[in-house]
Amino acid sequence: LIDDGISPSAEDIICGVYKRPTGNGQQTADYSWWPKATIWENRGMNFGYWTTDCEKWFQKRLGDIQCGTATPRTAKEWTNILK
Known part of the structure; x- marks a missing residue:
């Protein structure tokens, strides 16, 4: 079988994702240099x-x-930027 998709972790690497603490316990937020595919498509x-x-x-x-x-x-910032 051929899988034309990429894994979420591979997409994170391609988009330059950083996980930053939110200040709410162990919770983190994703920040990226490039928008993820779902944002681009949506x-x-x-x-x-x-x-x-x-x-x-x-x-x-x-x-x-x-x-x-x-x-x-x-992701929210990317969504607003790409309107």
Whole structure:
């Protein structure tokens, strides 16, 4: 059998996920440098192919990360950004 999906832990690595304490006991929150696939898809960004607008967004985000002006974001923050 061929599995075309990736595991949640592999997706976390690809998206640059950090688990940060919330201050509520042992609870943590996920912060990531890149949005996870479900957020990308749920925000209408998955057209079945990589668009020019997607590439522009990616290059801008990558540039911000390289310049040190970007920060990891929560799923809620990604959802709001990709409206």
